[in-house]
Amino acid sequence: MRIPFELAETVAAVVDEGTLDAAARRLHITPSAVSQRIKTLEEQLGRVVLVRSKPARATEAGVAIVRLARQAALLEHDTVAELGADADEGARTAVPLAVNADSLGTWFLAPLARLSQRHPVVFDLHRDDQDFTAGLLESGTVMGAVTSRATPVAGCRVSTLGAMRYEAVATPAFVERWVLGAAIAEALNAAPVVDFDRRDDLQNEWLRAMGATARPPRHFVPASNDFATAVRLGLGWALLPTFQSAEPLARGELVRLGGPPIDVPLHWQQWNLRSPLLDAIAEEIVAEGRRVLAPA
Structure with a gap:
């Protein structure tokens, strides 16, 4: 069985954009043409690849197609670059990556900025807790992820970044109001705390x-910079x-409450696909992580 790239690309566009209409605008075709391509692929595979919800989502078969x-x-990007051919004017390869909020809010964007100056790419960032970003790799949603998971996801390779x-x-x-004059454990039982979300x-x-x-x-303050602002x-x-x-x-705007610091080890995982572009992305991100993070 051969799967035409045009059909697979259409499934990915619908998953990325959420609707057939939005995918049609991205692909510069009509919504009916998008629907016909999906129907053709499903008939060819004998399986449903999309759940027509809002937003649309891939089935298990659709995940493989995406x-x-x-x-x-x-691979197309790498081949065009190897041949020295000019890409379509304005065309940039979309690279979906997953990253935890604190990395995104502190060190992660700097290597991406350097990469975007050297390569015709755009980054589609998916933010999630470091304990859950590996799931986005498993589903094929992203090509690489900052994750707390040291064991490679199937079909991926892993590099240690360091510890946050x-x-x-x-x-x-706040300390004067809630902690002074009280045993620390007793005070912490009552002092308000800021969490990122209910999985934090x-x-x-x-x-x-x-x-x-x-x-x-x-x-609950689910944004890294706003989270820090809430504490300040x-x-x-x-x-x-x-x-x-x-x-x-x-500056004395914050004080430490004492107790042990907590180190969260971080790793970079990406598809185990030999690609000069993906290798360049990994090299830049891993180098930055090892430069700015604490030793794991």
Whole structure:
């Protein structure tokens, strides 16, 4: 069986854009042509590749087709570059990557900026917790990911980046209100805490290490820079990456609550596909991670 690239590309476009209409605009064809391509591929495979929901999503068979489309686009880019041919004017290869919020908010964009100056690429970033980004690799949604997972995802290779170091901090006024004069574990049982979202277990891990037993009031602030701002404004205490806490600590705007810092090891995983572009992306990201992160 042969799968025409045009059909696989159409499935990927629908998954990326969320609707047939949006995919049609991206591909410069009509929505009915998109629908006909999907129908043709499904008849050829004997399987449904898309769930027609809003947004549209790939079935298990569709995930394999999307992965094929992304790999084919990557190989096409590498071949055009190797031949020294000029790409279509304005055309850039889309590279989907997954990254955790704290890396995205601190060190991750700098290597991408350098890469975009040397290669005709655009980056489609998917933000998720480092414990979950590997799932986006498994589904074929992204080509590479910053992840806490050291074991390679099937069909991927892994490189160690380093560790993101976190320290528990709060404003001096917050500490004076909630902590002074009280045993630290007792105070932490009542002092409001800032969590990124309901999957963020970092603060709970530190609370357990400090001997706190209750579940204190929580604010949820699901954006890295806004999360740090919430702590600096005294909304609650939290663990911040040293990237974000060093300057406020030096200025006296924040103080450490004590206790052990928490290091979160980070790894770079990408498809095990020999591609000069993908290798260049990995080289830049891994070098930056090892330069700025704590030793794993």
